[in-house]
Amino acid sequence: MRAVAGVRLGSAAAGIRVAGRDDLVVIELAEGAECAAVFTRNAFCAAPVALARRHLRQGSPRLLLINAGNANAGTGRQGLQDALTSCQDLAGAAGCNIEQVLPFSTGVIGENLPVERLRQVIPDAMADLEPAGWERASRAIMTTDTRPKLASRRFEVDGVPVTVTGMAKGSGMIHPDMATMLAYLATDLAVERKLLQACLAAAVKPSFNSITVDGDTSTNDACVLIASGASSLPPVTDTNSPIYERFAQAVQEVCMELARDIVRDGEGATKLVEVVVEQAADEAEARDVAFTIAHSPLVKTALFASDPNWGRILAAVGRSGLEGLAIDRVEIWLDDVCIVRNGGRASDYTEQAGASVMRRREFTIRVSLDRGGADARVLTCDLSYDYVKINAEYRT
Amino acid sequence: MRAVAGVRLGSAAAGIRVAGRDDLVVIELAEGAECAAVFTRNAFCAAPVALARRHLRQGSPRLLLINAGNANAGTGRQGLQDALTSCQDLAGAAGCNIEQVLPFSTGVIGENLPVERLRQVIPDAMADLEPAGWERASRAIMTTDTRPKLASRRFEVDGVPVTVTGMAKGSGMIHPDMATMLAYLATDLAVERKLLQACLAAAVKPSFNSITVDGDTSTNDACVLIASGASSLPPVTDTNSPIYERFAQAVQEVCMELARDIVRDGEGATKLVEVVVEQAADEAEARDVAFTIAHSPLVKTALFASDPNWGRILAAVGRSGLEGLAIDRVEIWLDDVCIVRNGGRASDYTEQAGASVMRRREFTIRVSLDRGGADARVLTCDLSYDYVKINAEYRT
Numbered sequence: 124m125r126a127v128a129g130v131r132l133g134s135a136a137a138g139i140r141v142a143g144r145d146d147l148v149v150i151e152l153a154e155g156a157e158c159a160a161v162f163t164r165n166a167f168c169a170a171p172v173a174l175a176r177r178h179l180r181q182g183s184p185r186l187l188l189i190n191a192g193n194a195n196a197g198t199g200r201q202g203l204q205d206a207l208t209s210c211q212d213l214a215g216a217a218g219c220n221i222e223q224v225l226p227f228s229t230g231v232i233g234e235n236l237p238v239e240r241l242r243q244v245i246p247d248a249m250a251d252l253e254p255a256g257w258e259r260a261s262r263a264i265m266t267t268d269t270r271p272k273l274a275s276r277r278f279e280v281d282g283v284p285v286t287v288t289g290m291a292k293g294s295g296m297i298h299p300d301m302a303t304m305l306a307y308l309a310t311d312l313a314v315e316r317k318l319l320q321a322c323l324a325a326a327v328k329p330s331f332n333s334i335t336v337d338g339d340t341s342t343n344d345a346c347v348l349i350a351s352g353a354s355s356l357p358p359v360t361d362t363n364s365p366i367y368e369r370f371a372q373a374v375q376e377v378c379m380e381l382a383r384d385i386v387r388d389g390e391g392a393t394k395l396v397e398v399v400v401e402q403a404a405d406e407a408e409a410r411d412v413a414f415t416i417a418h419s420p421l422v423k424t425a426l427f428a429s430d431p432n433w434g435r436i437l438a439a440v441g442r443s444g445l446e447g448l449a450i451d452r453v454e455i456w457l458d459d460v461c462i463v464r465n466g467g468r469a470s471d472y473t474e475q476a477g478a479s480v481m482r483r484r485e486f487t488i489r490v491s492l493d494r495g496g497a498d499a500r501v502l503t504c505d506l507s508y509d510y511v512k513i514n515a516e517y518r519t
Numbered sequence: 520m521r522a523v524a525g526v527r528l529g530s531a532a533a534g535i536r537v538a539g540r541d542d543l544v545v546i547e548l549a550e551g552a553e554c555a556a557v558f559t560r561n562a563f564c565a566a567p568v569a570l571a572r573r574h575l576r577q578g579s580p581r582l583l584l585i586n587a588g589n590a591n592a593g594t595g596r597q598g599l600q601d602a603l604t605s606c607q608d609l610a611g612a613a614g615c616n617i618e619q620v621l622p623f624s625t626g627v628i629g630e631n632l633p634v635e636r637l638r639q640v641i642p643d644a645m646a647d648l649e650p651a652g653w654e655r656a657s658r659a660i661m662t663t664d665t666r667p668k669l670a671s672r673r674f675e676v677d678g679v680p681v682t683v684t685g686m687a688k689g690s691g692m693i694h695p696d697m698a699t700m701l702a703y704l705a706t707d708l709a710v711e712r713k714l715l716q717a718c719l720a721a722a723v724k725p726s727f728n729s730i731t732v733d734g735d736t737s738t739n740d741a742c743v744l745i746a747s748g749a750s751s752l753p754p755v756t757d758t759n760s761p762i763y764e765r766f767a768q769a770v771q772e773v774c775m776e777l778a779r780d781i782v783r784d785g786e787g788a789t790k791l792v793e794v795v796v797e798q799a800a801d802e803a804e805a806r807d808v809a810f811t812i813a814h815s816p817l818v819k820t821a822l823f824a825s826d827p828n829w830g831r832i833l834a835a836v837g838r839s840g841l842e843g844l845a846i847d848r849v850e851i852w853l854d855d856v857c858i859v860r861n862g863g864r865a866s867d868y869t870e871q872a873g874a875s876v877m878r879r880r881e882f883t884i885r886v887s888l889d890r891g892g893a894d895a896r897v898l899t900c901d902l903s904y905d906y907v908k909i910n911a912e913y914r915t
Contacts, residue, residue: 342837421910424910428910437593465596467593507907
């Protein structure tokens with residue numbers, strides 16, 4: 124994993140939920156670094172989300188404080204106080220203002236944050252700070268994840284290398300309990316804040332906002348993009364800058380790779396399926412149809428069974444609420460096999476051809492609506508026994 | 520089961536999917552009977568749905584033809600031709616016009632209807648017609664249902680008894696494959712067609728349109744209300760009629776009982792849970808919140824595990840998209856146990872109290888939003904291993 128100049132990471136074991144494993148991470152940004160972020164739109168957002176939003180408005184962050192094992196969500200006033208206390212503890216240890224600390228939590232909802240445990244190991248995490256800390260940090264933020272998620276891109280500008288490195292956790296998109304999605308990206312470039320925010324928003328849409336494991340949106344989701352400014356290259360200040368396009372491309376690639384890894388590691392997932400909807404009247408309807416397919420429990424159980432049960436896909440398209448859909452013009456494909464044409468099963472379709480695609484570990488469901496020029500892509504996984512097992516047995 | 524004067528039912532074994540069990544039903548209506556119906560809104564509606572809609576516009580039905588085992592959906596032009604052929608076969612056997620036959624199918628999508636098999640046993644079903652045929656018919660229309668669903672109400676007007684009897688099938692709300700929802704109700708009253716349709720629409724909303732097993736809507740759903748007119752009572756012609764209110768009440772009760780039975784028999788279901796959302800700004804938002812909870816795979820797996828994982832319910836409320844939701848004013852209850860108040864876990868809540876409700880076979884999740892006077896009720900069930908098993912292994 125490529126380190127990013129101007130960004131150091133450290134981790135420590137606070138024993139928040141499980142003893143003996145790192146569950147607290149500190150990310151330290153160089154002075155003058157800029158920070159952009161997007162957060163969950165869930166109305167019941169967690170205390171650290173509310174506080175991180177506020178601190179981000181108030182100034183330039185120097186430190187990110189992340190814990191796994193406890194979401195500090197559904198904790199009312201006490202939750203906000205606990206998030207403040209932890210920020211204060213880290214600010215005190217680092218000698219900065221409390222507003223310069225952004226807090227993030229993931230884990231069980233509704234239990235109070237064990238602030239004392241966090242406080243005790245904050246000095247350990249600070250002492251552990253190093254540019255090469257990405258790998259350990261990416262493990263420390265895991266909950267039901269079965270593996271860490273890291274990605275990196277590098278490009279050169281006039282012989283000067285620019286790095287974009289990111290890590291993420293999340294094992295459902297997006298679970299209120301143990302599978303909140305958190306993602307942290309950093310570059311050594313200097314990038315103006317507004318531009319950084321626009322770049323992040325553009326990268327998040329086709330990546331983290333186009334994946335689904337079970338359609339649930341966490342109270343704690345957050346994605347942060349840091350520009351440390353440690354690079355010798357001049358600051359990027361507008362979208363016409365020759366560097367901006369390559370930077371934005373690298374950010375999007377890192378986001379896409381992390382998003383794909385999250386779905387691949389979806390709770391109980393055995394398959395990665397891309398749902399592509401083409402020739403829609405506009406992007407909104409393309410996304411509606413794609414998500415209706417990607418969320419359907421019947422489609423997802425058929426994926427698990429490798430059953431080319433195309434009727435379920437057709438029915439999902441039909442119930443997605445498109446005004447005046449001409450079903451005779453809809454085509455549905457599994458990779459290169461056409462399954463639906465002229466309002467019914469394609470005449471040249473065979474079960475063997477469909478089944479051979481469905482047995483693949485990764486494939487594409489493509490729907491062509493013949494209504495316009497817009498399209499959308501969504502990544503999803505199957506619904507297996509293990510999904511029920513993980514979510515029925517967790518906590519008990 | 521109470522028979523309805525002016526309505527006879529017969530069934531026969533056509534061997535459409537399984538040999539040796541009845542899978543074809545004919546319902547015969549007295550001359551002059553009226554018929555109201557509601558159908559699926561899925562754009563990929565099945566051939567019999569398209570044809571039944573058309574025939575209903577063209578005249579007064581005398582015969583309903585229902586088959587299980589094959590949905591005749593996703594079958595294109597051939598499907599429509601096959602539905603027409605079957606209607607013609609029955610019309611020929613009964614000596615009526617083809618427009619007087621309404622066709623209904625439930626079963627596998629995308630296979631052509633075996634019209635020859637239907638044709639061979641139509642005379643058997645006709646010979647079998649009797650007013651007491653409800654029980655056998657309710658079994659003949661089953662697919663993944665584990666038990667037949669029947670309900671009946673009776674009231675008296677001036678000493679004359681009026682009967683409303685209904686049967687339904689459906690084991691998911693509402694599956695594209697084997698669990699299409701079909702429901703047939705009949706009364707001996709004479710009721711004007713417009714009134715009958717309004718009565719059905721009003722009864723369907725809180726019953727069949729307020730249940731969910733997995734959020735999928737079939738290509739074949741239909742609900743029919745027959746008024747045979749065999750009663751000696753005068754025809755009901757307006758909503759101010761003293762009889763209308765009692766009739767409408769009986770229809771709604773029968774629909775509610777059948778809807779409840781469908782969820783209880785949901786694929787893999789072990790629990791029946793009513794989600795009640797109160798004090799919403801309007802009914803639309805009340806239903807949005809109720810369905811967001813009722814569809815959440817995380818809530819449903821928690822129900823299966825009897826785990827009072829209230830964070831999942833809170834997160835579902837939070838992501839249901841209510842503009843300006845004041846989370847401090849939201850209360851969430853499991854039966855009589857308050858779990859969320861003031862934006863977090865209720866101070867007097869205990870896990871034992873929550874768990875004792877969750878272990879019940881039937882209970883209520885109640886959410887109070889404190890935003891207005893509207894409410895909504897939705898019935899749902901849990902998501903179990905058997906749901907995955909049934910839907911992953913079916914067809915293979």
